[in-house]
Amino acid sequence: MTESIGVTGATGVVGAETARLLVKAGHSARLIVRDPSRAPELPGTEVAVAEGYSDVKGTEEALSGLHTVFLVSGRESADRVSEHRAAVDAAVAAGVRHIVYLSFLSAAKSATFTFARDHWATEEYVKASGLDFTFLRPSLYQDVLPHLVQDGVIRGPAGQGRCSWVARTDVAAVAAAILPHPDLHRGRRYDVTGPQSLTMAQTAGMMGVEYVDETVEEAYASRARYGAPDWEVAGWVTSYEAIATGEMDIVSPTVQRATGYPATSLQQFLKSLG
Structure with missing residues (x-):
C-alpha cells in the first residue's frame, strides 16, 4: 500500500468518492473532516478532524506527514478565499x-x-x-440542475450560451487518477467537463421543464x-451570465484520458435519477 494521500472535504460527494476510488485502487487515504461521525467507512483510511479551513492549527495537524493533499474547495461563503489561504498556509x-x-472552469481574475x-x-x-500543484477545473455540476428548477421552470440570464455540465463522480474519478502520481501532473491545469455543451433551453428540455431567459435585472429581482x-445572489446570477458569455462552453477530454471511460452525459445522469 502506498503512502497516505490526504483528502479534505471527505464527507462531501466529491471528497468521499475520491477516497473510495483511491482505496479501491489500493491506496491509503487520510480523510480530513469536520465531523468524524460522517466520515465514510473505508478500509485503508484514517480520519483526522479539523474545524474547517480557518482552523489553521487543526488543519496543520490533520495534514502533518502527508506528501500529497486533495484540497476540495470550501463551501461558498463571503470569506471563502481567506479560508482557502488558511488551508494552504496550514x-x-x-x-x-503537493496540492x-x-x-473551477474558466477561473480568472475577470x-x-x-x-x-x-x-x-x-x-x-x-x-x-x-x-x-495541480488544478482541476470542473464545469458546473450536473448534480445541481434539479435544484435550479423552481415552480416547474429554470430561470436565468444564460441567453443562448452553452455549458458542459459535468458529473461530480467524474470529477472524483479524475482526482483519484491524478493523486497517486503527483509528479506526472506537477504544474498542470485540467479542465474537467461533460462530453457535450448544451444551451439552457436544451438542458431544461432534457429535464422536461421550460427555460425562461431572464435579463440580469429580472434575475436579481x-x-x-x-x-x-x-x-x-450574485453567485447565483453570474453563474448564468458566465454561460451567456461563452465561459462555460468548453468541452475537454480530461475524463476520458484520466479514467479510460467517456464522461457522463447529461442524458445518462438524468436517467440515473430515475
Whole structure:
C-alpha cells in the first residue's frame, strides 16, 4: 500500500468518492473532516478532524506527514478565499509537498462568475506558496440542475450560451487518477467537463421543464424573495451570465484520458435519477 494521500472535504460527494476510488485502487487515504461521525467507512483510511479551513492549527495537524493533499474547495461563503489561504498556509506548515486543488472552469481574475474569481485567487495563492500543484477545473455540476428548477421552470440570464455540465463522480474519478502520481501532473491545469455543451433551453428540455431567459435585472429581482446575502445572489446570477458569455462552453477530454471511460452525459445522469 502506498503512502497516505490526504483528502479534505471527505464527507462531501466529491471528497468521499475520491477516497473510495483511491482505496479501491489500493491506496491509503487520510480523510480530513469536520465531523468524524460522517466520515465514510473505508478500509485503508484514517480520519483526522479539523474545524474547517480557518482552523489553521487543526488543519496543520490533520495534514502533518502527508506528501500529497486533495484540497476540495470550501463551501461558498463571503470569506471563502481567506479560508482557502488558511488551508494552504496550514499545508505549508505541515510539510505537504503537493496540492491538487479543486478549482473551477474558466477561473480568472475577470471571470463573470463571481465564485470563479475566488478560485482564481486561490490558485494564485497556491502558486505563490512554493508548493507543487495541480488544478482541476470542473464545469458546473450536473448534480445541481434539479435544484435550479423552481415552480416547474429554470430561470436565468444564460441567453443562448452553452455549458458542459459535468458529473461530480467524474470529477472524483479524475482526482483519484491524478493523486497517486503527483509528479506526472506537477504544474498542470485540467479542465474537467461533460462530453457535450448544451444551451439552457436544451438542458431544461432534457429535464422536461421550460427555460425562461431572464435579463440580469429580472434575475436579481426574481431571487430577492429568498432573502439571501448579496454575495450569494450574485453567485447565483453570474453563474448564468458566465454561460451567456461563452465561459462555460468548453468541452475537454480530461475524463476520458484520466479514467479510460467517456464522461457522463447529461442524458445518462438524468436517467440515473430515475
